[in-house]
Amino acid sequence: MTKTSPKITLASSRDIPFDKLVLSQSNVRRVKAGLSIEELAESIARRGLIQSLHVRAVVDAEGRETGLYEVPAGGRRYRALERLVKEKRLARTALVPCIVSEAKGDILIDELSLAENIERAPLHPLDQFRAFQAMRDKGMTEEAIAAAFFVGVAVVKQRLRLVTVSPKLLDLYAEDAMTLEQLMAFTVSSDHARQELVWEAVRHGWQKEPWNIRRALTETSVAASDKRALFVGVEAYEAAGGTVLRDLFQTDGGGWLEDVALLDRLVAEKLKAAADEIVGEGWKWVEAAIGFPYGHTQGLRRLTGAAVDLTEEERATIAALEAERDRIEPDHATADEYPDGVDTRLGEIETALAGFEDRPMRFDPAEVGRAGAFVGLDPQGRLTVERGYVRPEDEPMIDAETGEILDVEENPELGRDARIARPSTLIFAGEPVAAIETDEEDDGLKPLPDRLLAELTAHRTLALRDAVADHPQVAMTLLLHKLVSDTFSSRAPTGCLEASVRQVWFPAQNEELKDCPSAKAVADRQEQWGDHLPADDEALWDWLDALDEASRMALLAHCVSYGVNALHEKPNPYGGSGITELALRTRLAQADRLARAVGLDMVEAGWRPTVANYLGRVPKARILEAVREGAGERAVQLIDHLKKGDMAKEAERLLAETGWVPEPLRRSDLDGAVADPMVEPDGVDEGDLPAFLASGDEDGATTDEEELSAAAE
Structure with missing residues (x-):
């Protein structure tokens, strides 16, 4: 005979007055989590009690029911109701829907409380995002949704943005094939095809970090911090129909401008309009460009004007x-x-x-007709105007006997038609030439290219000039050393000082050189002294003779600094016009000694490794060597699988605050030995390293892996 299993009987439900309920001491929830009691009370006031309380009758010592009911499951709901009662928003006798279990059942009251809490399945985040979207589609504003669920409006915007990711990627997220952090990274772009393409590119590799996804989605865009974007303004760009990629989940510096062609057109139009205004001032020529190289005024005479x-x-x-x-x-x-x-x-x-x-400067109108101006942008996207530069071919001709300026129009036989003042001309130039890419070399480290060495040592030369000008005693020693060498030695090789003093210009440079702190400091010092120097030779002698000793030394240091030459040049093995190998070694050795004398630190001077000035110009092996020296082996493992361009960008982030500089910019120690660049940062005594290799931590320990990962992002 077949036995039938007994049927399950569910606990009954009934409405019980609130004043008959008491909180059970067997409730397992002790730690606060989720909505606060205040927010839960507001939710009940708005929507009512969505879920009933689970109660059990309270019995006395003899097992008789007392008329009260304890609440083992639903304690937070009970406290929220209690708060509403205290605020007189709910009657004390209001009926509360409850599930009533048997007082004398076999199930412990603690088990009821625990089961109710651990058997509750949390809502999948994607369901929450889609619910927010559904409510917005039905007319609720983002502010109303935020108020209804007690979250900030920014949180609602973030969650609504997640639903705009490609449906294919959302399905992958729902199947746990993608993390929430990865999904968040895809929100920087609204192009579903682009999102799917990037996912296909990273899904089969192990490098699926969110920062890598964001980088791939924005690599063809321009950051809002770019000087072109700052000059035009994001608002103007958007008004012209441009789109901006934004990241609601991380600080993005204003986002990324997606239409680069539109941005460049707006920059050109605004820059030309600004240059046209300068043309209206009567200059013979105005040259406009996004940026000019260091020394672009070389060989030009600058007009002396008076401040308005x-x-x-x-x-x-x-x-x-x-x-x-x-x-x-x-x-x-x-x-x-x-x-x-x-x-x-x-x-x-x-x-x-x-x-x-x-102050604006006032110039002689006759000089304005033969001079010109440069119009460009500084790194912060502000318009810069350099007025009053005369080209050699525009200089007036002077009669050798009378000292008068000759009129070319009255003397056509002079053949100086180029000097006749013509209507103003606007010369609109483009961006400076981009950095030269190097061929990929993976079979070991090879010497740095001569052009790159020249550019790096141009930075060092500028920093040395600035430092020498701040150390008059060193400048005096430098000058005296040169004069003694020239006087007492007939075979003294060329050193690091042209004692003429003649300023040394840089044939190879990148755009960063003009805007580096050393270049600005040298230019500011030159302008400050130039404002005080008399133009007349006799007056200049009297002015110099009357200077106090400190000012004389400072001016001497400034003038001597202009002759500092620490540039690397490719030596000419056959002599001739180029520098010899011996002369180059002597120059660089003296430059290193000078750097020690003035305490030069290229990191303090403002140099940082970037894609433009180093990392994008060397093979992958050099990039990995730099990261290994500056950030350690574990940082290398974050990027060693990347392509050259991506590796250079991430290496720039990893090295930004490490103080690493390439060997041509390093300073020898006092014994003349160059610090070993291959020493691993781990476990090295801080005092044994020069300042540019110091880790920045008091104990000299290597940054832990989490910090490296954060830097990579």
Whole structure:
């Protein structure tokens, strides 16, 4: 005879007045998680009690029901209801839907509480994202959704953005074939085809990190921090129909401008419009370009102008700003640092005062007709105008006997038609020549190309000039060394100082050189001295003779610094016009000694390895060597499988704050030995390393793997 299993009887449900409920002490939930009680109370007030409480009758010592019911499962809902009762938003006797289990059942009350909490299946994130989208499609605003679920509007925007990823990728995420972090990375682009193409490219490799996905999606775009984007403005670019890729999940610096051709057209139009205004000032020529190389004014005479006088209103504004600054600073003189508001205001005052110092210049109209101007952009995307440069062919002809300027139109036999002032001409140039790519070399390290060495040592030469100008005693020793060598030795080879003093120009350079801190410091110092020097030779002698000793030494150091030459040149083995091998070795050895004397550190001077100035110019083996020296072997493992271009970009990120510099920019120690570039950063005593190889950690330990991974992202 077949036995039938007993049928399951479910617990009954009933409505119980709230004042008959008490919280069970057997509730297993002790740690706060999820919505707060306050947010849950607001949810119940908005939507009602979505899920019933599970209760059990309270019995006395003799097993009789007392009329009260304890709540082992649903304690947070009970507390939320209790809060509504205390706020008099819910009646104390309000009926609460409850599931009532037997008081004398075999199941422990603790088991009920635990089962209710651990058997609850969380909602898949994708279902939540799609629910938000459905609510928005039905008319709810993002602000209303955020208020309904007690999250920020930014969170709602992020989750709605996730649903815009390709449906194929969403299906992969739903099947756990993709992580949430990877899905988030795909939101920087709205192009589903592009998203799918990138996923196909990375899915079969082990390098599926979100940063790699973002890089692949934005590699054909221009960062909003690019000077072209800063010059045009993202708003103007978008108004012209351009699209911007944005990352709602990470700081993206303003996003990426996708239509590069449109951006370049807008830059050209705005730059030309600005240059046209300069043309209207009467200059013979105006040259406009996004950037000019260092030394682009070489061989040109610069006009001396007079600053336009301040108006009475401007003088009053300056006086008011200075008075405000003098009033604020004493109140915080004893503080270690200014409060945020005070610091911000002082910064605004200094910026405003600096703006008045940069006065427009007034030039002789006759000189303006033969001179020109350069119009370009600085690294921050601001328009820069360099006025008043005369080309050699535009210099006026002087009569040798009378000293008068000859009129070419009245003397056609002079053949100087090029010097006749013509209507202003606008010369619109493009970007400087891009860095030269090197052939890939994977079979070991080979010497750096001569052009790259020349560019690197151009950076070092500029930094040396700036440092020598700040060390008058070293400049005096340098000059005296050169003069003694020339006087007492008939075979003294060419050193690192042209004692003429003649400025040495750089035949090979990249665009970064013009905007580096050393170049700006040297140019600023030149301009400051030039503003004070008399033009007349006799007056110049008297002015120099009257200078105090400190000023004389400072001016001497500045002039001597212009003759510093630490450039690498390809030696000519046959002599002739090129430098000899011996002369080159002597020059570089003296330059290294000079660097030690002035304490030159190329990292402090502002040099950082970038794709343009080094990493994109050398083979993969050199890139990996740089990362190994600067960030350690584990950092190498993050990028050693990448293609050359991607490897260079990620190496730039990894090396950004490590203080690594290539060997041509390193300084010898006091014994004259170059620090070993192959020493692994792990376990090396900080004191044994030069400053540019220091790890920055007090214990000299290598950065842990998590930090390296963060740097790579």
